[in-house]
Amino acid sequence: MASPTTVALLVKKAIDIASDKRVQTFIASVIVGIVVIILIPFLAVLSIFNAEAGYSRETAKIVFDGGPIPIEADAELTEYMEDMIDAFEEIDNAIADYNEEGFDHIKVKSFFYILYFTKDMSEFNEEFYQDFVNCFADEKEDDEIYEELEExxxxxxxxxxxEEIRSLYLFIKYGYSVTGQITGIPGEAFDDETFAQLMTEATKYIGFPYVWGGSTPETSFDCSGFVCWVYTHSGVHNLPRMTAQDIYNQCTPVSKEELKPGDLVFFTGTYQSSNPVTHIGIYVGDNQMLHCGDPIGYANLGNSYWIKHFYGYGRL
Known part of the structure; x- marks a missing residue:
């Protein structure tokens, strides 16, 4: 046990330290840092779920899913979201009256959402929703839809x-955004024979190292060089040397439900780049891809790294 003298000296030292302004400043800085760390996620949630935030992917996804509306949403935004959910039910009813299997509910709702979210819809009646939906009948192209709605x-x-309509549609339908026409109709997936042909070529290079800019077996490959070589030299699709972003731009987006072996998987932010797409792999089934990592090999798409950097699926 420490003597009384020792205890007294320790107490005096503690008082001296606490009186030091540099120590006080340091302690205050630590406290402020802790408070900021705690508040940032909370403030981020509030910034998303308030009426002034307007259109955001977070609010749109909740509305398209039919709720539930988060308790963090302020009263005004909650009212906007509830009104839009009710309007979507009216749209579903109007589409049901057409009895057309090819009607794209998401496309109709994307147009409606961008036009009317935060707007007063109290005067919209059943006839209005029927006429609105009618502008999308017969699988019209985008330009025709715009013309009919404008009239x-x-x-x-x-x-x-x-652009907001295109972005919202593709985010809701596929989970990411691309440019171009909103067709939503991917081409045919590879049959078993074509996929086997692709894999015969692709598996030749398992174990090859990753080489930035590489595009042939002699130089080895980078991710896009590998895909371009394999698709072209297997004979399944002529794909000249291009970047992962360029390949993505040529693809039709597919949803996870539509994903088939031979389709492509795209990733973002795997390195610093001005392009959103920075990595590419070939989907081989069972949530696996074959890609040019280091070395070329298979990877599980359920891995936390790939989940974090996932961008989308595409089909050539």
Whole structure:
């Protein structure tokens, strides 16, 4: 046990330390840092779920899913979301009256969401929803839909609105955003014979090292060089040397439910780049891909790294 003298000296030292302004400043900085770390996630949630945030992917996804609305949402945003969920039910009813299997509910709702989220919809009646849905009948192209809506509503669509509609549609349907027409109709997947042909070529290079810019067996490969070589030299699809972003731009997006062996998997942020797509692999089934890592080999898409950097699926 420490003597009284020792205890007294320790107490005095503690008082001296606590009186030091540098120590006080340090302690205050630590406390502020801890508070900021605690508050940042909370403030981020509030910034998403308040009416001033307007259109965001988070609120849109909740509305398209039919709720539930988070308790963090403020009263005004909650009302907007509830109104839009009710409107989507009216749209579903209007589409059901057409009895057309090819009707794209997500496309109709994407247009409606961008046009009317945060707007007063109290005067919209059953006839309005029927006429709105009618503008999408017969699997019209985008330009035809815009023309019919502009005449019916009337409303002049801005380029910003058109881009927001495209982005929202593809985010809801596929989980990511691409440019171009909203067709939503991917081409035919490879049959078993074609996929086997692709894999015969691809598996020749398992174990080859990753080489930045590599595009042949002599130089070895990088991720896009590997895919271009394998697709071209297997004979399944002529794919000249290009980047992962370029390949992505040529693909039709497919959802996870539509994903088939031979399709491509794209990733983002795997290294610093001005392009969103930075890595590519070949989907081989069972949630696996064959890609040019270091070395070339198989990878599980359920791995936390690939989940974090996932961008989307595509089909050539």
């Amino acid at each position: 019916y509503l009337p409303h002049d669509f801005t380029e910003t609105e058109k």
